[in-house]
Amino acid sequence: MIPKFNVLTPDQVQQVNDQSMRILEEIGVEFSYQPALDVLQAKGQRVEGQRVYFQRKFVEEQVAKAPAEFTLHARNPENNLIVGGENIIFMPGYGSPFIHEADGTRRNSNMADYENFVKLAHMSTNLHMTGGNAAEPNDVPDLIRHLKMTYSSITLSDKCFMGSASGYDKAQDNIEMAAILFGGKDVIKEKPALICLINSVTPLKYDDRMLGALMAYAQSGQAMVIASLVMAGSTGPATMAGALALQNAEVLAGITLTQSINPGTPVVYGSTSAITDMQTGSLSIGNPEGSFFTSASAQLARFYRVPSRGGGGLTDAKIVDAQAGYESMMTLMAASVTGINFVLHTAGILQYFMAMSYEKFIVDDEIAGMILRYLKGIDFSEDKFAYDVIKKVGPGGHFLTQKHTKQNHAKEFRRVQLSDRLSYDGWGKEGLDTNKRAERKWKAMLAEFQAPALDSNVGQALQAFVEKKTAEYLKG
Amino acid sequence: MIPKFNVLTPDQVQQVNDQSMRILEEIGVEFSYQPALDVLQAKGQRVEGQRVYFQRKFVEEQVAKAPAEFTLHARNPENNLIVGGENIIFMPGYGSPFIHEADGTRRNSNMADYENFVKLAHMSTNLHMTGGNAAEPNDVPDLIRHLKMTYSSITLSDKCFMGSASGYDKAQDNIEMAAILFGGKDVIKEKPALICLINSVTPLKYDDRMLGALMAYAQSGQAMVIASLVMAGSTGPATMAGALALQNAEVLAGITLTQSINPGTPVVYGSTSAITDMQTGSLSIGNPEGSFFTSASAQLARFYRVPSRGGGGLTDAKIVDAQAGYESMMTLMAASVTGINFVLHTAGILQYFMAMSYEKFIVDDEIAGMILRYLKGIDFSEDKFAYDVIKKVGPGGHFLTQKHTKQNHAKEFRRVQLSDRLSYDGWGKEGLDTNKRAERKWKAMLAEFQAPALDSNVGQALQAFVEKKTAEYLKG
Numbered sequence: 018m019i020p021k022f023n024v025l026t027p028d029q030v031q032q033v034n035d036q037s038m039r040i041l042e043e044i045g046v047e048f049s050y051q052p053a054l055d056v057l058q059a060k061g062q063r064v065e066g067q068r069v070y071f072q073r074k075f076v077e078e079q080v081a082k083a084p085a086e087f088t089l090h091a092r093n094p095e096n097n098l099i100v101g102g103e104n105i106i107f108m109p110g111y112g113s114p115f116i117h118e119a120d121g122t123r124r125n126s127n128m129a130d131y132e133n134f135v136k137l138a139h140m141s142t143n144l145h146m147t148g149g150n151a152a153e154p155n156d157v158p159d160l161i162r163h164l165k166m167t168y169s170s171i172t173l174s175d176k177c178f179m180g181s182a183s184g185y186d187k188a189q190d191n192i193e194m195a196a197i198l199f200g201g202k203d204v205i206k207e208k209p210a211l212i213c214l215i216n217s218v219t220p221l222k223y224d225d226r227m228l229g230a231l232m233a234y235a236q237s238g239q240a241m242v243i244a245s246l247v248m249a250g251s252t253g254p255a256t257m258a259g260a261l262a263l264q265n266a267e268v269l270a271g272i273t274l275t276q277s278i279n280p281g282t283p284v285v286y287g288s289t290s291a292i293t294d295m296q297t298g299s300l301s302i303g304n305p306e307g308s309f310f311t312s313a314s315a316q317l318a319r320f321y322r323v324p325s326r327g328g329g330g331l332t333d334a335k336i337v338d339a340q341a342g343y344e345s346m347m348t349l350m351a352a353s354v355t356g357i358n359f360v361l362h363t364a365g366i367l368q369y370f371m372a373m374s375y376e377k378f379i380v381d382d383e384i385a386g387m388i389l390r391y392l393k394g395i396d397f398s399e400d401k402f403a404y405d406v407i408k409k410v411g412p413g414g415h416f417l418t419q420k421h422t423k424q425n426h427a428k429e430f431r432r433v434q435l436s437d438r439l440s441y442d443g444w445g446k447e448g449l450d451t452n453k454r455a456e457r458k459w460k461a462m463l464a465e466f467q468a469p470a471l472d473s474n475v476g477q478a479l480q481a482f483v484e485k486k487t488a489e490y491l492k493g
Numbered sequence: 494m495i496p497k498f499n500v501l502t503p504d505q506v507q508q509v510n511d512q513s514m515r516i517l518e519e520i521g522v523e524f525s526y527q528p529a530l531d532v533l534q535a536k537g538q539r540v541e542g543q544r545v546y547f548q549r550k551f552v553e554e555q556v557a558k559a560p561a562e563f564t565l566h567a568r569n570p571e572n573n574l575i576v577g578g579e580n581i582i583f584m585p586g587y588g589s590p591f592i593h594e595a596d597g598t599r600r601n602s603n604m605a606d607y608e609n610f611v612k613l614a615h616m617s618t619n620l621h622m623t624g625g626n627a628a629e630p631n632d633v634p635d636l637i638r639h640l641k642m643t644y645s646s647i648t649l650s651d652k653c654f655m656g657s658a659s660g661y662d663k664a665q666d667n668i669e670m671a672a673i674l675f676g677g678k679d680v681i682k683e684k685p686a687l688i689c690l691i692n693s694v695t696p697l698k699y700d701d702r703m704l705g706a707l708m709a710y711a712q713s714g715q716a717m718v719i720a721s722l723v724m725a726g727s728t729g730p731a732t733m734a735g736a737l738a739l740q741n742a743e744v745l746a747g748i749t750l751t752q753s754i755n756p757g758t759p760v761v762y763g764s765t766s767a768i769t770d771m772q773t774g775s776l777s778i779g780n781p782e783g784s785f786f787t788s789a790s791a792q793l794a795r796f797y798r799v800p801s802r803g804g805g806g807l808t809d810a811k812i813v814d815a816q817a818g819y820e821s822m823m824t825l826m827a828a829s830v831t832g833i834n835f836v837l838h839t840a841g842i843l844q845y846f847m848a849m850s851y852e853k854f855i856v857d858d859e860i861a862g863m864i865l866r867y868l869k870g871i872d873f874s875e876d877k878f879a880y881d882v883i884k885k886v887g888p889g890g891h892f893l894t895q896k897h898t899k900q901n902h903a904k905e906f907r908r909v910q911l912s913d914r915l916s917y918d919g920w921g922k923e924g925l926d927t928n929k930r931a932e933r934k935w936k937a938m939l940a941e942f943q944a945p946a947l948d949s950n951v952g953q954a955l956q957a958f959v960e961k962k963t964a965e966y967l968k969g
Contacts, residue, residue, distance in 0.1 A: 019500045019501075023496060025871075032873055045888070047889065250898055250902050250906070252892065254882055255892065255901045256872070256897075256905050257872070258874075258877040258878045259880075263883055292906050294906075295903070297915055297919070303912070304866075304906075305864065333913065334912075335921070337815050338815060339818035339927040339931075340856075340913060342819035342820075342822070343819060343821060346819040347863060347864075368917055380819065383819075387819075388823075391784055394501075394785065395501075395785065397508055401734040401735060402512045402735050402738050403738070404515065406730055407516060407735065407738075411520065413694070415727065416727055416729060416730055417727045417774075419730075421730060421731065422726055425730070427771070429731055429782070430726070430780075431781060431782070432772070433772075433780075435816075436780075436809065438777050439775070439811075440773070441844055444811045451816040452814065
């Protein structure tokens, strides 16, 4: 792996930290969930109504308890992931309510879409886990979605997956399911198997749904991404520095709560901060300012010695066109070269988080593969310098038929999975744009999908749990 | 400006340098031009036939004579460019024989296309100069193209431009024209006004056309990019390290020659090294391996204390689709964040250098603008941290109507020129993809173009020179 790119000076990182601490001490953060307030009050923090004023020293002490890196466990141990350090983890988009189709139409997403994206992420060689909510299953009652989604995540793939962030009870259900899969709650407390996305409500709030989930996961030792999405100009100041300080204060507050509940809880410093387009009033996610928030966040997380989350294949484009390509490459590259560890939204996002697209998923998978190749850098061992073959070929010669070429090219050069490298005439025979080629590819992949084997006792136990809980929720 | 990203360790840079020096000493470089051989032989280098074996110490001494940065002069001094240091200079593509049209057809480029790209580059706020050969004017006899192109470069824009690289005589013509424009050869010898692209013929050769131009420009103190395009796997080894060592040897040989002719000649270390796609045998330019060559080259140039050239909006895509977007963003970003100073091919390139596209030019102009915003980083002054407005708004509040927001957003957030940020329904009213929006934009720009005023005496003198030379060439 190549070195990490630092976009801020150490002094600038310190400045952001100082500004955030001042916000936490003097302005405070609102927690709309009494158990969370109780925890922080018991630790000596000043609580007024729902607002908590944090002592700087307390925040520093709590954040220092979070692990610098941790292992997230998959049912196939080969797919275990180390979150933090030198590692980068790619996964599908999260939370979009729509599917944008190749023909340009848009529709509500459903459970079949969710399962399809789990399958595609499972098959991808560039995505490391299957994510958590690659398509909102609008055709499943809200009360039981988390059961069906987690069941599908477990049965359709043996890569790591995410847990629900919809309150305490649903989080407990997902923890139960992970416990069934791995052999008990004690087992997963030692070896975390779930990671959940906890978002603040910017500016400076956390709601009860998120806090309930946070407490459940913290108590059971499961991992969390504590994330802030400042929309600079609307939910945050219209200055990059101010938005960053605000984001940082919110994330520190969330991490502080997790460590106050259960010291050592694995957490990830998360940023999706973005800007408000002042011409349209819209959220804009595919831009240099958001890319810079991501890059700066990687560095802030390193300052606090916790893993980082940010970026993705982010775009405001409505269809899979050139804009979708260039915005997604910028945002994923800005995350990757600066050392973001956990990249939610790597693949599939269109329309500023509003839609997932199968074609975009394939485009982003290619982008992810390109970036992984870039990050790998160069093998500088003596034979790779190729002195002998350069000498043999000499001025004006050719390397194509040399043994050294045959021995090395497949290791040195990544093979494209989607991009076209034909001659103009060769391409012209079909004349397909990238969107059409991507459509052909995901359909072929789904046709070839095979679910990895799962112990039938475990499968039955999971099914029984889902059926029991489903009956309870739908009766209640 | 944010810090520069170093992808190699200092030790790796040293390794590449050592390997290149060994190539120069033991394998040597062929120069197919007697005056160049005479120069190097007179300086004590061993010459056998056309092959020159360089002494390492001699190469080091000559390269050290090249300036770390220099000013390239424009007829409007506000458009003067500092080449090197912290600066990045964007300009159009160079040398493509075809135009790819918005309707998907392809045709030979002509003089009107050349002039159109000069106009568009002149109007762009993201491109710093108009380049040198943004479209090959196939409808003009080869003998006089350089005269007409340079005349148009001077009359249609007051930004910097490039000179011809087609042999000694044509270079002299361009030098004469620059001398007319700036008030004499002595003036431009002190204040270089031309920069020319000198390419090696990989592996390890320079031809007479390039060497003739090199000698003319070096003698008159004009600037040059000394560039190598190793096609790893065909004209170079199929290993990244080997290709880099080969490229570096070629560039060092060229720079050494320039400084042997005229110490202090402004030169730029250039790389367009790329890979051979082993599935198709084609040159591939829009990929992570080429991006890495660019990034590594920025660092090698810093090692030699000379400005660097590399990257661009490079793509193998045949049309302006998602692939064109993601490949171009990767290659331009890899150049920019690592500190490349001079980015030929920033805008317009399609089909691995074979075609220019007006629509792609507009796409790349947007990409360039995005990258310039990213490179600018964050203003960390106290007011930008926005503490007062964060305190005033408080948890759960809104920033949209705050005075601080109105005062800052336009300075902090770049306004898009091409990208769509409308709502889904807002976009759907026209439903145009990026290619179509780009087509509309360049047509509107050309309709609004106005040439910057030029002193009429200078204009007449240039016209007279072009007419006289044209008559000579076409008679001869």
